[in-house]
Amino acid sequence: MHLWRRNSLKKRLILYFMVIIVIMSALNVYPYYSISVLMSRMSSTFELNVELNQLNNTLEQLNHAYENYLETKHSKNLDDYYRYSNDLGEQANAIRIDNSSVENMLVMNDIRNMIKNYLNETDAAVSARRSRMVEAYLFHYEESVKIRQYIAEYIQKLNNTMFFQNTDRYTSVRKSIQLVQTLNIGVITSIFALTIVLILWFTYRITKPIFELSKAADEITHGNFNVPKVLVTSNDEIGIMAEAFNRMTASIREYINEINEKVVLERRLQEKEMENLIIKANLREAELHALQSQINPHFLFNTLNAGAQLAMMEGADRACSFMENAAELFRYNMRNLDKAVTVGDEIRNVENYMHLLNERFADKIEFIMEKEEHILDLKIPCMILQPIVENAFIHGISDVEYMGRISLSAGHVEGYAVISIKDNGKGMSADKVREIMNGAKAEEPDPGNRHGGHTNGIGLNNVQSRLKIFYSREEILKIYSEPGQGTEVVLYIPMESGQSVS
Numbered sequence: 001m002h003l004w005r006r007n008s009l010k011k012r013l014i015l016y017f018m019v020i021i022v023i024m025s026a027l028n029v030y031p032y033y034s035i036s037v038l039m040s041r042m043s044s045t046f047e048l049n050v051e052l053n054q055l056n057n058t059l060e061q062l063n064h065a066y067e068n069y070l071e072t073k074h075s076k077n078l079d080d081y082y083r084y085s086n087d088l089g090e091q092a093n094a095i096r097i098d099n100s101s102v103e104n105m106l107v108m109n110d111i112r113n114m115i116k117n118y119l120n121e122t123d124a125a126v127s128a129r130r131s132r133m134v135e136a137y138l139f140h141y142e143e144s145v146k147i148r149q150y151i152a153e154y155i156q157k158l159n160n161t162m163f164f165q166n167t168d169r170y171t172s173v174r175k176s177i178q179l180v181q182t183l184n185i186g187v188i189t190s191i192f193a194l195t196i197v198l199i200l201w202f203t204y205r206i207t208k209p210i211f212e213l214s215k216a217a218d219e220i221t222h223g224n225f226n227v228p229k230v231l232v233t234s235n236d237e238i239g240i241m242a243e244a245f246n247r248m249t250a251s252i253r254e255y256i257n258e259i260n261e262k263v264v265l266e267r268r269l270q271e272k273e274m275e276n277l278i279i280k281a282n283l284r285e286a287e288l289h290a291l292q293s294q295i296n297p298h299f300l301f302n303t304l305n306a307g308a309q310l311a312m313m314e315g316a317d318r319a320c321s322f323m324e325n326a327a328e329l330f331r332y333n334m335r336n337l338d339k340a341v342t343v344g345d346e347i348r349n350v351e352n353y354m355h356l357l358n359e360r361f362a363d364k365i366e367f368i369m370e371k372e373e374h375i376l377d378l379k380i381p382c383m384i385l386q387p388i389v390e391n392a393f394i395h396g397i398s399d400v401e402y403m404g405r406i407s408l409s410a411g412h413v414e415g416y417a418v419i420s421i422k423d424n425g426k427g428m429s430a431d432k433v434r435e436i437m438n439g440a441k442a443e444e445p446d447p448g449n450r451h452g453g454h455t456n457g458i459g460l461n462n463v464q465s466r467l468k469i470f471y472s473r474e475e476i477l478k479i480y481s482e483p484g485q486g487t488e489v490v491l492y493i494p495m496e497s498g499q500s501v502s
Helices: 007-072 073-093 102-128 134-221 237-292 297-314 317-333 343-360 385-397 430-435 461-473
Strands: 339-343 367-372 379-381 403-414 414-423 477-481 485-492
Touching: 007 102, 007 134, 073 102, 073 485, 134 237, 297 367, 297 385, 317 414, 339 343, 343 385, 343 403, 379 414, 379 461, 385 403, 385 414, 430 461, 430 477, 461 477, 461 485
Parallel strands: 367 403
Antiparallel strands: 339 379, 403 414, 414 485, 477 485
């Protein structure tokens, strides 16, 4: 309705088509009317001849019934006589002669008068015959025969006259038909020419702005986003499309400017990544020096704490946070694996580990955490979650080209604390999952791995075995994975067996 209120393309199309339809309808009505008038003239041309012939036939039938009655005096012949007498009078009075021919009118009046006299004589002859008046009967019969002959001659004379006049009228009507045909051809030609003009004009009005739009769109496809605005003065759908196109080009230019700004930011991030690489190289060098110097874990933990304090004093907050998380991770790794901890402790250890990974790999890993507070105090063996998360990183997302994602969710379902660790990495086949669940060590640390292998030497097989012993259950861990679809490791911890740690 909004477009209809405007000067819409739909409205204009309907208007143009309605004009063409009206003109074509008028073109069809005109020849129909002309032919109807001409047919009426043709009908009137020969109608009087037909009426005269009918009048003559009725006169013959009347005379036949009249003479039969005079010969036989049969009642049926008398009935026919009276019926034909009545028909003859009505037909004579019904004939109308065109006022343009006075002579024909006079002849027709003479025929009507003679018919009256003829009927009077026949009636008198019939009455005399019924009364057995022979002389009167013969007299009226002879008079009626004379009058009938005159009537037939006059009808033939008028019929011949009308025939010749009708021939002239037919010639005139035929010329009129030829004129109507010529006019129809002229009107059809005019309508055809007008239609072509309207089509060309309307096509030009539509295609001109569309051509401008296509030209501007072609410039954009060739990388020229600074095209001028497409100016369309029509207030229809083409104008709306031009306005939308102009807004689109403006949005594209704004988007390109935003992309350029993002390129600058990415360049800065690359510089930061180079700094992180330098930090990582320094860490590897420190690891090598620690191995060469046979530094024990306690000495390394104390050294990291000292380095964190020194970084804090010098204002290097990021380096300080990195070393604090590394120290926390090493301190947690030094715990006795046989001692139970809480789910909350395990989750905090995973968070420290993920912090180190994000610093090492320049935020190329996304870590998502969801946890329910009431299960954080449940008992769980030490070093369970961090090895699974580390396994997801090394075997799942370390070599992918896209943004790696590891999600950890901790909740409860029907008496179980359910802890899920899921990645969007390479995944593995069903045979590989069965091997791991059956105790294979294929997921154990790879010494040649470019990311340095596991931090603590604890693989998924170790985790599974300790969980089964701790909870005295076989079905405590499940793995869901498909090649190219990532991997999910789910722990099902009984709530009644995992009481809070005091």
